[in-house]
Amino acid sequence: MSVVLRRVMTGLAALGLADAIYLTYIHYAGIKPACTAGQSCLKVQTSQWSHVGSVPVALIGLIGYIGIMGVLLWRDREETRIAALGMTLVGFAFSGYLTYRELFTIHAVCEWCAGSAVILTLLFIGSVWRFLLGDPIPPAVTAEEPAPARRQAGPRADDLARPRA
Amino acid sequence: MASRTKQKEEARARRLAEERGLADRERRQRRVRMLGGVLIGAVAVLAVLIAVSVGGGNGATGLKKGTQASKLVSHVNTLLAGIPENGTTLGDPTAKVTVTEFGDLECPICRDFALGAENNLISNDVRSGKVKLVYRSLLTATGNGPDPNIFVPQQSAAYAAGLQGKAWYYIELFYNEQGQEGTGYVNSSYLDKLAQQVSGLSYTKWLSDSQRQTLANQVSADERLAASLGFNSTPTFTIAGPKGQTQPVVGDTDYGTLETAINAVL
Numbered sequence: 001m002s003v004v005l006r007r008v009m010t011g012l013a014a015l016g017l018a019d020a021i022y023l024t025y026i027h028y029a030g031i032k033p034a035c036t037a038g039q040s041c042l043k044v045q046t047s048q049w050s051h052v053g054s055v056p057v058a059l060i061g062l063i064g065y066i067g068i069m070g071v072l073l074w075r076d077r078e079e080t081r082i083a084a085l086g087m088t089l090v091g092f093a094f095s096g097y098l099t100y101r102e103l104f105t106i107h108a109v110c111e112w113c114a115g116s117a118v119i120l121t122l123l124f125i126g127s128v129w130r131f132l133l134g135d136p137i138p139p140a141v142t143a144e145e146p147a148p149a150r151r152q153a154g155p156r157a158d159d160l161a162r163p164r165a
Numbered sequence: 166m167a168s169r170t171k172q173k174e175e176a177r178a179r180r181l182a183e184e185r186g187l188a189d190r191e192r193r194q195r196r197v198r199m200l201g202g203v204l205i206g207a208v209a210v211l212a213v214l215i216a217v218s219v220g221g222g223n224g225a226t227g228l229k230k231g232t233q234a235s236k237l238v239s240h241v242n243t244l245l246a247g248i249p250e251n252g253t254t255l256g257d258p259t260a261k262v263t264v265t266e267f268g269d270l271e272c273p274i275c276r277d278f279a280l281g282a283e284n285n286l287i288s289n290d291v292r293s294g295k296v297k298l299v300y301r302s303l304l305t306a307t308g309n310g311p312d313p314n315i316f317v318p319q320q321s322a323a324y325a326a327g328l329q330g331k332a333w334y335y336i337e338l339f340y341n342e343q344g345q346e347g348t349g350y351v352n353s354s355y356l357d358k359l360a361q362q363v364s365g366l367s368y369t370k371w372l373s374d375s376q377r378q379t380l381a382n383q384v385s386a387d388e389r390l391a392a393s394l395g396f397n398s399t400p401t402f403t404i405a406g407p408k409g410q411t412q413p414v415v416g417d418t419d420y421g422t423l424e425t426a427i428n429a430v431l
Binding site: 027028042043049050051052053057060078079082083085086089090093094097107108131134 | 195196199200203204206207210211214215217218232233240273277280281
């Protein structure tokens with residue numbers, strides 16, 4: 001289950017990364033975004049909310065997706081799962097905030113941004129799920145491993161109870 | 166013998182259970198600590214992102230710089246290139262239909278319209294010579310801001326660009342780069358910098374023209390006209406053609422509604 005979930009999440013992160021690469025590229029190339037909703041994307045991407053300081057939000061998204069991809073492709077362990085949870089939590093919450101700005105401040109929705117927000121929501125849900133699933137083999141179980149060897153060396157309890165011939 | 170072995174087994178099982186319990190507890194505590202750390206870190210990162218996003222950059226001023234400004238200038242140039250302009254009138258002077266927009270350059274709904282249906286109106290109907298678009302001033306959003314007196318200089322700034330056939334370049338750039346309503350971002354420096362972004366505009370001539378009293382009078386005349394027509398919100402449109410004039414259209418109307426109104430008077 002954990003492996004399938006991780007693969008799905010990696011696929012989603014790849015989609016988000018492609019989205020962020022496109023938005024970052026058009027930002028620096030000065031190209032108008034492809035948009036099915038008229039000027040909505042241009043309106044959003046030229047609004048004051050399209051930058052954090054002097055850094056374009058698209059670039060922040062690109063860095064974020066690279067980070068998420070990194071922790072998903074790294075060895076599956078508690079630290080990487082919790083790192084994925086932290087990163088997707090930031091991404092989910094910040095994209096939620098930007099979606100709020102789109103709807104109630106800018107009054108326009110950029111489909112590329114909305115797509116990224118959906119991906120980050122799914123990634124966050126996936127990360128919570130992975131975190132709750134925890135380790136496939138808890139470390140405490142390994143402490144028991146030497147015990148069967150000792151059991152095999154000595155007489156079994158039912159052997160001892162059985163009358164000897 | 167059997168009893169001692171059993172006791173040993175039980176003691177060992179208890180010890181293992183205790184060890185397992187201890188390890189589980191430690192593991193849970195470690196997870197909770199890590200989770201707490203991540204939550205605190207995430208909240209801190211978010212707070213910084215949102216704080217910088219709200220207060221930083223060029224958000225308050227509205228004026229764009231660098232590639233963002235280039236992109237908008239390029240967009241406006243593409244939209245308006247080749248369309249005749251005279252004063253605040255955009256389009257063929259002999260066009261059968263006249264659409265007059267009463268607007269306030271600081272009005273966010275006017276901006277929404279400018280970035281929405283107006284783009285289609287200009288690209289299709291004005292460019293084809295079917296419609297000419299006239300801009301007139303009506304104080305709304307600027308009057309609610311910290312400096313309502315900036316209204317006349319700000320509208321005159323666009324009219325001054327109109328003396329060089331560039332009023333709509335100025336108007337479109339203003340709307341595209343509009344700042345946050347009520348923040349008082351418009352001042353003479355803002356108006357100057359915006360003029361410097363208008364392609365082909367002589368800045369020195371514009372600067373001199375923008376001080377003309379005749380332009381301030383034109384703004385006042387527009388307001389009196391709007392008041393006489395009973396208009397009190399922006400944007401408000403009048404659409405006139407060979408078959409007469411439609412009822413005024415108010416707000417961020419869609420292109421379909423405008424088209425219907427235009428065809429009704431054609």
